[in-house]
Amino acid sequence: MILRFLKKSWAVILLLLLWQIGVMTSNYNSIVVVSPLSVLQDLTLHASVYIVPALWTTGFALGGLLLGMLAGLALAIICWTSKLLSGLLQSSALLLTATPIVCLIPILARLFGYQSRTELLTVAIMTFFPSFVYAGSGLRRLPPRSPELFHALHASRWKRLVLLALPAAIPELAVALRVGTAYSILVTVVAEFLMQTGGLGDMFAVTMQQFNLHRALGASVIAMALSTALYEASSGLEKQVRLRFA
Amino acid sequence: MQRAEQQDGGLQRTLYQVCGFLLLLAAWQIAGKSGIGGKTLPALTEVLRVYTISWRRALLLRAAAATVSSAGIGLLLGTTLGCLTALTAQLLPALEPGLDRLAVVVNALPAIALGPVLVITAGREATPALLAAIPVFFLIYVAATSGLHSADRRLGQFFRASGASWGTRFRHLDAISALPALLNGMKLAVTTAMIGAVVGEWFGAPTGLGIVILNTMQNFQIPLMWAAVLVVAGISLTGYAVSGWVERVVERRMS
């Protein structure tokens, strides 16, 4: 058990150790550079302070993720039904995939207001693209000759979607979910930081202004842990799905 | 016969895509003119007019040069580190689970937390490049490890049976098999590096597109802000297109 933990986490522990040693040997002021031990101390002593922001951030990240995934899937299905629509939308989708969405946060904030709904929207837009791209390729990645089989059985478009294309797209959707979760917490935190709408990003911004570096870094450690946990959970899910669907 | 259909279909698809792109631009123009988005969403022509004003063009060019060099350094650094870490994992499989976890955790480092720390330890100028390097490192590490694993098992056995040394095997088999996955990762890394550089600049870099975006937002210079965002998007797209082209060339060479 401990051995397994060490096997998976030795590199992270090493990194933390280097940081601790770096802080202890350097002569930076402890107000500007914080050691991991002192952050850990704040985390354990004032754990209750972190709970509400952490839940807030997780809620918005997952809500936005769900919204983005559903929107991406819906648009992919619309594209699937029509060559014209898929052609028309593909260039815009590619354009926006290559556009750094995080840079759009200031604009989104201006357009939709400095409110929580903008936060949700940012995460949704961010996760919409992987969902759209992967769902689109998944809907077309069909078992060999199965399109002919469905054709020979005179399957309607609807049956083709429900019985063939959608189940075939599930593994790719799982990949989209993993890619999306990798971003969701981070984007939520950046949005919260810029708009100060609550959550860990807001907490970070406020405590930084008060030079309460322990707490600020504590908030980001929580964000990291959440992000890592979500990523590993979705990777696990993806593996399960792959086993089931291949 | 299939190729013929692909050519015809390809032409049609390109046509649709161009139409879709033009429609997007038209929609923007109309939305801007009608004033749906208030002052925040100017018409496309207003944004484009920014590029005709020479001192603004000079400002954007200077900023773009700074951002591109940060993103480029970050891309290079992240790619090198990612490849080296993936190689370590390949050479010493016992270390792999730990390195996997490290890559995930490093990627999960919130830029907003790392930014201030980097500003203090590495300086304002270096922060954008370092923040660009981190997600690139993650992407490249994931792409390179999965690419290194993708070598045909039978070919691997063939190399072992032929008594090839690790170096020979690596040069002739693993590195080549990893190339497509690596290039696919590079394609995504370009955009990621741009994001990292722009966000990194928000922590007080002296110049750059991120700074222009932030300043213009605060000063209500909305057309200039959009113009800066378009430059970021344009650079990302160019990088994406170039790496996509390299990927296709390599793919054609290898298949």
Place this chain on the structure above:
Amino acid sequence: MATIELKGVSKEFRINRERSVLALGAMDLTIREGEFIALLGPSGCGKSTILNLVAGLDEPSTGTVTVDGLPPLQLQAKQQLGIAFQEHALLPWRSVEGNLELPFQIAGRKPDREHIAGLIELVGLKGFESARPSQLSGGMRQRVSIARALCLDPKLLLLDEPFGALDAVTRRSMNLELQRIWQEKQITTILVTHTVEEALFLADRVLVMSGRPGRIVREVQVPFPRPRAVETMRHELFHHLVDDLTLSLEPEYKEP
């Protein structure tokens, strides 16, 4: 059961604006009700093209294809077409039972559990109802694929090299199985294959095809009575016919 008629059928594939390839020269062919036909030929001779035309998956460039006097699409619409491919085309996320329920669901009918259980037994997969394709061997997957083709009691069965990916031993035992299954149903069947023994063992009539453009170069009425058993394959006449047909598959073969 169905009678199939091809009249002056040809198929051309466009390569680009100037060039096109004649995949199938003008041909006439009549398949009687309840007949088992084998289309034998090297790859690229247009035998799968014929199958696709009869299935209504493709349109002929000239001529007409009719099944019981109607276009193939009518048969499709009534879901009276059973089809099995070399690439089993099973849905990997469904169990054996789920894959057999698929034709019913596509047709918008309630799956007939009893019928499905009977088919699973017929193809010898009792006990594997809830296994998924990835857990089955290649031969077993083809059994499921054939059972699925029979699900809706089709009037016409089309088999596109169903055993093409199997090893010789499995293929032979699958031939015996198919012969037994067919004996029970006696459906009009077209089998596309490039194995001479398979064609001779299973079919009532073997049509040998040659490519560029695809055409029928020879027709052999198979003389062996049904039901056929392994012994048939050891018959001297069988060996003789195998040699004879193998010869006519050679590219230099001249039509008699």
